[in-house]
Amino acid sequence: MKRLNVDRARGMRGAQTDAEQLLWHHLRNRRLQGWKFRRQHEIGRYIVDFVCPDAGLIVELDGGQHGDQLIYDERRTVELEAMGYRVLRFWNNDALKNVEGVLEVILQALASPAPHPNPLPEGERE
Template sequence: MSEPENHHYNKNLKPLARNLRKDSTKSEIRLWCELLSGKRMLGFGFRRQRPVGNYIADFLCKELNLIVEVDGYTHNFKTGEDAKRDADLQVIGFKVLRFSDREVMQDIENVRRTLEIWIEEKTGNLSQ
């Protein structure tokens, strides 16, 4: 199945993405299993380790043009790289929301609330 051109699918990154899916971190697995798989997030579908532009997104929702990243400890030393990546992805139409490993592992409910609020604001579908 080919990806729509407007979502900037980079088939050259497919093998690396496949390896990253097999080698997911504990926090990525938790976020996927508890919040993002099976259209659990307000009915929106996400894909794991998805090539987009010159990057591989941890989680991507094409419908929302949303990328969710889970940052481990090493990202503390990559703030410049992460900012460039986010800016590059924004230029091609994506919003990037970042959560730390710690947030996912110790406060998954806040991660859930943050995602739900962003989606509700984006879609104009505010729940009561």
């Protein structure tokens, strides 16, 4: 299963959407204020569009097909957040028409501390 996901992620890197290519141009090689991003990276059972491991930040770009899979995307976000990541979602159109605005939101998220999930139930927290 692990090898299958690695191969799938590699294939996805070669078949990026126009929006993913544009955003990757701004994120790659530490171009965004020195932050290191990876693209089409495996996290758990998911392959995320972009991740900044040092900040625990995932950036997802969604096309029109995601309008039909909102419940899946919501569950996926909840699971990734439970692993300690923050997830930002943008529509492909946002990246294509306003990449500077998307980058500004990403920078704001990078500047704010990441919340860490507390695995203890509410009544057992200190």
